[in-house]
Amino acid sequence: xxxxxxxxxxxxxxxxxxxxxxxxxxxxxxxxxxxxxxxxxxxxxxxxxxxxxxxxxxxxxxxxxxxxxxxxxxxxxxxxxxxxxxxxxxxxxxxxxxxxx
Amino acid sequence: xxxxxxxxxxxxxxxxxxxxxxxxxxxxxxxxxxxxxxxxxxxxxxxxxxxxxxxxxxxxxxxxxxxxxxxxxxxxxxxxxxxxxxxxxxxxxxxxxxxxx
DNA sequence: CAAGGTGTTCGTAGTTTTACGATTACCGAA
DNA sequence: TTCGGTAATCGTAAAACTACGAACACCTTG
Numbered sequence: 096x097x098x099x100x101x102x103x104x105x106x107x108x109x110x111x112x113x114x115x116x117x118x119x120x121x122x123x124x125x126x127x128x129x130x131x132x133x134x135x136x137x138x139x140x141x142x143x144x145x146x147x148x149x150x151x152x153x154x155x156x157x158x159x160x161x162x163x164x165x166x167x168x169x170x171x172x173x174x175x176x177x178x179x180x181x182x183x184x185x186x187x188x189x190x191x192x193x194x195x196x
Numbered sequence: 197x198x199x200x201x202x203x204x205x206x207x208x209x210x211x212x213x214x215x216x217x218x219x220x221x222x223x224x225x226x227x228x229x230x231x232x233x234x235x236x237x238x239x240x241x242x243x244x245x246x247x248x249x250x251x252x253x254x255x256x257x258x259x260x261x262x263x264x265x266x267x268x269x270x271x272x273x274x275x276x277x278x279x280x281x282x283x284x285x286x287x288x289x290x291x292x293x294x295x296x297x
Numbered sequence: 298c299a300a301g302g303t304g305t306t307c308g309t310a311g312t313t314t315t316a317c318g319a320t321t322a323c324c325g326a327a
Numbered sequence: 328t329t330c331g332g333t334a335a336t337c338g339t340a341a342a343a344c345t346a347c348g349a350a351c352a353c354c355t356t357g
Contacts, residue, residue, distance in 0.1 A: 154335055
């Protein structure tokens with residue numbers, strides 16, 4: 096997507112909120128996010144058993160949520176555990192709220 | 197997108213948050229949303245003069261923001277005025293916050 | 298009624314995203 | 328060292344999204 100605004104508005108903050116929102120705009124991603132509300136950690140296999148999507152697709156979603164700073168990964172062979180990442184959540188929240196005044 | 201969850205999770209509330217988030221995840225839509233923060237109303241032509249996108253594209257974005265309940269339209273010939281729609285904003289906020297615990 | 302100004306609708310390319318299965322990588326146990 | 332279980336990566340097909348211009352609709356004015 097190539098967009099040029101007449102005045103440059105795409106600040107770092109703006110980009111961050113967009114990145115978070117993109118994840119929030121995907122039904123499966125939001126479903127996964129909700130899973131982490133309690134308990135705050137899930138194994139890949141746990142999530143996989145709840146969803147009908149392929150494991151590879153799930154990995155992709157988890158990767159993106161991690162990239163957005165919303166969850167973190169903890170490899171504990173043979174399984175992989177994902178947990179809430181609190182660090183970036185408050186900024187995300189405030190950005191979204193700002194968007195809605 | 198055809199997705200079937202093993203347990204049906206796509207509640208009305210969930211769908212609403214996703215719909216809002218989809219809009220929030222589009223850079224131009226968020227840019228437009230911010231324009232309504234002050235003043236709370238803009239004419240189509242005002243927005244058009246700030247963005248480099250085609251007018252038809254702008255109409256589309258405004259249509260979708262309206263469909264998400266975030267803005268409202270007021271036709272005042274010869275111009276069209278869009279204003280903040282407060283009604284659905286608080287629900288949207290709380291849904292997004294809930295998503296982030 | 299014609300002309301002009303303002304937006305919307307429509308049809309269509311081009312791009313991006315999504316999901317999948319096959320393959321690969323990694324570790325621990327036999 | 329081979330096998331079995333778990334998850335990630337890769338390549339690809341399908342679907343969804345974005346943006347555009349042309350055409351259309353609707354007022355208001357001359």
